[in-house]
Amino acid sequence: MRALEYVRAADPGEAVRLVSGDPQAAFLAGGTTQLDLMKDGVLNPGLLVDITRLPLHGIEPNGEMLHVGSLVTMEELAADPVVAARIPLVREALLAGASTQLRNMATIGGNLLQRPRCRYFRDPAVPQCNKRVPGSGCAAVENTARMHAILGVSERCIAAHASDVAVALVALDAVVRIQGVSGRRAVPLTDFYRTASESPERENVLAHGELITGVDIPLLPAGARSGYLKVRDRASYEFALTSAAVALVVSDGVVRHARVGLGGVGSTPWRAWGVERELSDAPADRATFRQAAESAVRGAWTVPGTAFKVELAQRTLVRALQTVAGVAA
Numbered sequence: 001m002r003a004l005e006y007v008r009a010a011d012p013g014e015a016v017r018l019v020s021g022d023p024q025a026a027f028l029a030g031g032t033t034q035l036d037l038m039k040d041g042v043l044n045p046g047l048l049v050d051i052t053r054l055p056l057h058g059i060e061p062n063g064e065m066l067h068v069g070s071l072v073t074m075e076e077l078a079a080d081p082v083v084a085a086r087i088p089l090v091r092e093a094l095l096a097g098a099s100t101q102l103r104n105m106a107t108i109g110g111n112l113l114q115r116p117r118c119r120y121f122r123d124p125a126v127p128q129c130n131k132r133v134p135g136s137g138c139a140a141v142e143n144t145a146r147m148h149a150i151l152g153v154s155e156r157c158i159a160a161h162a163s164d165v166a167v168a169l170v171a172l173d174a175v176v177r178i179q180g181v182s183g184r185r186a187v188p189l190t191d192f193y194r195t196a197s198e199s200p201e202r203e204n205v206l207a208h209g210e211l212i213t214g215v216d217i218p219l220l221p222a223g224a225r226s227g228y229l230k231v232r233d234r235a236s237y238e239f240a241l242t243s244a245a246v247a248l249v250v251s252d253g254v255v256r257h258a259r260v261g262l263g264g265v266g267s268t269p270w271r272a273w274g275v276e277r278e279l280s281d282a283p284a285d286r287a288t289f290r291q292a293a294e295s296a297v298r299g300a301w302t303v304p305g306t307a308f309k310v311e312l313a314q315r316t317l318v319r320a321l322q323t324v325a326g327v328a329a
């Protein structure tokens, strides 16, 4: 039995002060990943600061932006009419994640921060894990690694980021709002994460005690079509082998606007900048999509267990682009 203190924060400032002032403290919101990791002995906080009653539950459209409080649940965001009408790829990505029960508990802020599903990370009996024990090595590189990543990885860590909705949000240029003891800041989601090859032990730019208070999501331009395609081993309650979040504006058979994110293949929700460049002002046809998909996996770093993802990621992206553009397979 481990001693654990629990307090409920009255406001965001108090929550930030409490966690910042104690290196063993952590925020508690939906808890859907955190409590599992605590039971497994991977996380051992000495103090949990409950933030669930903070006023961070709103969904507010403002012009061409949707402001989403970090404590909005996945189900609440998926049910929002603006999300359904203006950024349907976000709704599809949300509903492709977890189970209904989990989506009713899990918050958007927590989803962005969910920890890797790497089995070696989640088992403290495994000594080699650079993420859990910096400098110890990586058990996944030499063992079964079918669910691991091929982009933004190295022999130091190949853990994949597990979120679906973050893939859609990174494609849309969403911005994370953050509050810390020294003030507030806003960070584009494309700059928020750190790759496993950069720093296995540090997954994002948050300092200890900084709290995500919300996410600002730009709405898609008029005429855009979008979708999220997830390839996985079973139809529900399963993480992505590969996925693609795509938004396109196509007119006169030419791609005028493209936003592409990839999931299941990156150590972070992966923005496919090269694909977007290849698609820009190109014909919206299968040949273009296939060529663009090749650039998505350029620089992939694989181990025997993950090599199949190089081709699967391209096929997933081509299928997603064809579906969204209305181009026959």
Ligand code: SF4
Binding pocket: 116, 118, 119, 120, 121, 128, 129, 130, 131, 132, 137, 138, 139, 140, 141, 156, 157, 158, 159, 200
């Ligand atoms: Fe740890 Fe990353 Fe290796 Fe998994 S892939 S064992 S999280 S270092």
